[in-house]
Structure formats: C-alpha cells, structure tokens
Amino acid sequence: MSPRLTLLFEQLPDLLGGHLTLAVPAIFIGVLISLPLGVLCVKSATIRGPVMSLVSLVQTVPSIALLAIMVALLGGTIGYWPAFIALLIYSILPIIRNTIVGLESVDPAMREAAKAVGMRPLQQLFRVELPLAFPVILAGIRTATVWVVGIATLSTPVGAPSLGNYIFSGLQLRDWQRVIFGCVATMTLSLVLDQLIAVIETSIQSRRKTSLALAMCAIVGLVAMGIVPGVLGPEAAGFSKLQEKENESEKSDSSGPLRTTLEGQVVRIGAKGFTEQFILAEILREKIEDAGGTPEVLSNMGSTIVFNALAKNTVDVYVGYTGTIWSTVLKETDPISRIAMRAAVAGRLYDEYGIVLAGALGFENTYALVARRQTVQRYGLRQIGNLTPVAKDLRIGGDPEFFGRPEWQRVRNLYALSDITEVGMDSTFMYQAVADGQVDVAAGFSTDGRIEAFDLAVLNDPKEAFPPYDAVLLLSPRAAKNRDLVHVLEPLLNQISVAAMRTANRRVDEDGVTPRVAADSLLNE
C-alpha cells in the first residue's frame, strides 16, 4: 500500500467513529421522535397540517446552512451537538412521511377486524396497524439512513470529525485520492447500514430471531466502535500510535525541559479549511505533542464558527489573520497600518471577547492580485492601477467570499475597477484558471505556493487598498490563563517568514507532501 493510502487508512478509525457516533444515534432518536409523531398525524388532522408543513419546510433548508444555523442556535457551540441536531432533523421527514403512508395504506377491513375481535384503540395500533405498516415505515428509516450518512459528511466544517474530513481536506489539498477515499468510505457505510436494516426487516418478517439479533448487534457494535475509537483496525491504529511515540521521543530529546509540561492536557486546535491552516495546525499539534499534551485538531471550520468557538473556550488555540478579524469580527471597513491594526485587534478582542492575541507568527497572508506573464506584458501591468483603463475587457477570478468582502469593495473603488467581470470559483481552481488564461487576474493570497509554482506575477498595491493580514496566534480566554501552554507556544512567535510559509504551502499543494511533513520541515529549519 502506498504511504499516502496508509495515511488515509490510519485516520479511518477516528473519522469513521466520528461519523457513526453522529449518524446512528441521530437516526435512532429520529425514529423515536418521528414514529409517535407520524401516528399522531394520522390520528389527528389538526396536528398533521402544522407538523408536515414544518418538517417539509425544514427539509428545504440547504444542509450546510442548517448545520451553521444549529451552531448559531446553540449560542456558538461547535462540534458534536449542532451536527447531531441537524442530522436528527434531517432524519425526521422520511420517517414521518412513511409512517403516515404506511398507516393509511392499512386495509380498512383489517382495522374493522381488529375492532371486532375486541381490541381497544391502542391494541389496534400496536397489534395490527403498526405491524402491517411496518415494511413501509422501515423503507422510510432506510431512506433516512442513507440521507443522514451522506449529510453527516457536512459536519466537518462545524467542528465534528466525520468522513467529510477526507472530502473537505482533499478538496483544499487538491488530493483527489483523499476525496474519493472519503466518498467511497461514506458510500460503503451507507450501504452497510442499509443492508443491516434490510436484514432486520426480513428476519422480523420471517421470524428468524438469530439473524435479527446478529443485525442488531452489528449496529450496536458499529456505534460502540465509534465511541471507543481505535477498536476498528487495531493493527493500523496501533502502528501509527507507535510511530508517533517514536517520533515524539526523538524530538523530545532536543526540546528537553519542555517535555512533560502539558502531560494529561487536551488542547483543541481550530483551523479553517485551506492548506496554510492545515500546516499551521500541524505545527501547533507538534508543539503540543512534544510537550506531552494531547492535541485535537478541528479543521475545515468556517471563519465565524471557529471564532465563536475560541470565545467560548471550545477551541483553545487558532491562528487568525488581523485583516480578517478587523473586517468580519470587528466590522471595521477602513484599514489602518500593519502595526496599528495588530494593536487595535489585540485590544478589542481582549476587551470584547476575552480572546488573547499572543503575538504575530512573522508572516502576512494578504490578498494579492496575480496575473500570468503574458497578461502582464500585454497590458503593461505593474500595479493594480494599470488594470483601470482595460477593466471592462478583463475577468477576475476569486472565491465567492472574496467578492462579498469590504476589502474588494475598497479595491474596486480606489482603483475604479467596477467594470471588471467577477468570476467566483473555489480557490483550488483559481491559480490554474489564471495560469491557463481562463481569467485574466486572480485574487490570490500572498503566501500561496502556487504563485511560485505557476510563475505568476503579483501586482503592487500602492494605494494600500488591501488591509494588512498578519498571521497571529489567538488563545481562548481559558488557554491564555494556561501558563504551560503559553510557554509551549511562545517560541513560535515571529519565527515564520513569508518565504518559509510559501514554500511549505507549495510543497503541500504542488509536491503532494502531507501538511504534517511540510510542518515538520518548516519547524526544523
């Protein structure tokens, strides 16, 4: 097996476990809620109308939005609960709907027969109507299972680990093997659960108690595996743990006295979903591991989600960017100088959220408009202002978030670029697109390794329209009080240059090394 595939399999127990502990209880509780609700809907028209409208309405909310809404409704709590509740809600509709259809398709003669042999209403329900509706209800549960297992991949951005981690990180790293691995794992899980339910159905109908018990055990076993990660594939997991231990002891020789200061402590590292953040998270992870702590990385989190999590102490440490915080958290529109902004951000984060800005890492990851050499020559581009006269003939690529940001409004206004055509695309494809000439300019990031790799030119910004984006180490209120942790992380401050960051990014994006390896060599330099 190739080392990259081995790496994917090593993560499987944790991610599959996370996926199962989300999906299976969500479906189970979904059944417990939907079945009685479906029965009530059949028995009472007054309940049925509102319940069905509400359930169908919720179902039309796009899944990723529903997950984000749950985070907001839970007051910014990230991780298991918002994901679990969203999945629970998604499981309800198919089960309620099939319960209603199943009960209503029971032959009225059967209902009358039940009454005539002397059953009371509840006896009619439990002994005749529900058993006869059972196959239809079970079909609803199977639909819910397939939906929930699929949608559970979307819990990654709200900080609940799932098989979606493969897909989200694969997309960011442009590692298609990783994406496909995540998809195949999810599909396999869907099929396995679906088949287990099918076995339950046939064994109930043909009254085979042993196969029923086996299927039930299999499902309980799967969940148990999720709750106790590492039971699955003990060899693979054990091996990787062993390796980590070895690495640890090697490194701890050099870092000497810091060795055991975080012993027994879990430190949660937040990260957004792009390469640089993955690498920075790995750097933090290594530092914490070296100090004997137990790091937990929650990657692929959305900007506001990770920030709220930090304020609530559900994430302990996170590398943010001053310019982003300035505009999206502090809602400021006009940028100020680099040092002033860092001071202002530090002060306001501490006053308003209790979040501590421990210091800058040393590099800036600002927006940069980039173009390929042919375009630069053709239009004589040196700086952003050179775009102004030809703006109406040009197309600019950028991720959709960028075009909505105040920074872009500022650049457009200051350089009079309102005629330029905006093309929204995932940042994964942006550099390729500008290198191929599919767009003329792209809104990239100054530390992105692909600027180097695709031989792109960065346009100067003489009017300082883009705000400064200092990478800063942010600590939750609780983490800031943890002297040991501060002590462990302090050596990182002012140590990472733009060049070093860009190289590390390029190695991951272009050379296909893992973020961990890139982090390793960055630390060793």
Added chain:
Amino acid sequence: MNMHVPAIELVSLTKCFGNSVEPAVKSVDLSVAQGEVLAIVGGSGSGKTTTLKMINRLIEPTSGSVKVMGEDVTNVDPVGLRRSIGYAFQGVGLFPHMSVGQNVGVTLQLLGWTKNSIIERVNELLTMVDLPADEYRDRLPSELSGGQQQRVGFARALASKPQAILMDEPFGALDPITRDALQQEFRSLQKKLELSVVLVTHDMSEAVLLADRIAVMHKGEIAQVASPQVLLTSPVNAYVAQLIDTPRRHSDFIESLLHGKASGGAR
C-alpha cells in the same frame, strides 16, 4: 339463565349515515332466541351488514335499541361486548402478519387468558373445525386455501365460547363443494354448541338450508320474518316471493331432471 330471554333483540333499530336522507336501516324489530339461527336475506345495499354491526356496536344506531341476553348494549363496554360475541367476517378478515394459532387465540389473549390455556383452547378449536393443530397452528393465513381460511375464521369467532355469533356472508367466496362441506359442519357445530346465530346472506338457498327463521330485508326495512316453510308457502309481497322463488325453481328444476331421467329410463 332464563331460557326465555331472547339471545339478541332489536327494537325499532334505525341508522342514518351522515347526511343521506334515506336511512340505511329503518325501524327494524327482530329477535333471536337462544340456540336459534336467524338468517337476514336481502339484495346488496339493503342494510344487512349495517344491522349486524349495530349488534356488537361496530356501528352506533341513530335510534332504537339492541339487547343481548336481555341487557341493553349501550349499558356495557363495547370492547367487552365484542369480545363476548363471535364475529365471522365477510371476506374472512384474518390478520396476515399473525399465525393461524395467533389469529384464533387473539380474543383470548385480549381477555387475559394464560399462555397455556390459550394453547390448549386453540388446539381444541382447530380440531373442532377440522384443521389438525400441529400442522396448521404455525402457518400464516396466506399459506391456507380459501376454505381453510374460513375455518380459521370460524374458530376465531368461537374462541371465547360466545353465546352468540354474528356472521356476514361467511360462505360467499367459496367454491360450491367447499361451501357445502362448511355449511354442513357449521350446522352441526351450531347444534352441538347451541349457538345463537345471526347469519347475513344474499343467498336465499343458503338461508333456507341453514336458518331456523329468515328475515327478508328490503331497502332498510324488514319485509317479512318467518320460518323457511312459511316463507315458501305464503310470502307477504312480490319482493319476498321473487326472492324465495329462486331456491324453489332450483329444486323444481333438479326434481324435474331426476323425474325426467326416471321416466326416460322407464320408457
């Protein structure tokens, strides 16, 4: 128990469904003596089933009253009432997800009998309707023929040792040979157990064969109640005469065939 109390007594029983002007059942007076078979005969839609279902309160009457063993049924719990009166359905009505044994024992289970006494009674009942218990008890209804299903239906109706049973076209869907066999068995069981029976049928021949008395229903009303003999000899109106004419013509025809054959042989 007073043997002179009718098993079932209907007094000016009337049912109007929803907003329909014509009542489905109009002021019906009937009584069934203990151990008697009363057939209700009439065309489709004449109100037979409605009348029957008012007896065990599957349908609540609009006016009038029903007495079972002298007790007005509005004074008793309808569920208890249904458990104490057997009911054999139009189209059998066995529960497809329950085994034959479970179907037969369902009322007993509802009545809270112990597991062992249910098993014992079910075996007894299946033997009574000529289905060897060991062979049939664990089958599903779908694994039986139409005639066998109807036998199970009878066994279920008889399970709680009811005084009275209600039957709604129980032989309707059977082939003639099976029907004949079942009719014979029904008659002998009824005599043996001294059951009081209300038998709804649209088939006058069946009524003549099985009933002690026949009530002819027409458009929701009772046209005539009499023994088969009286009905054959003195029908009160043209409708009754027409209904009773069918079995008469059948038997006349068969007789003439037999007679013709006999005389042909003599020739």
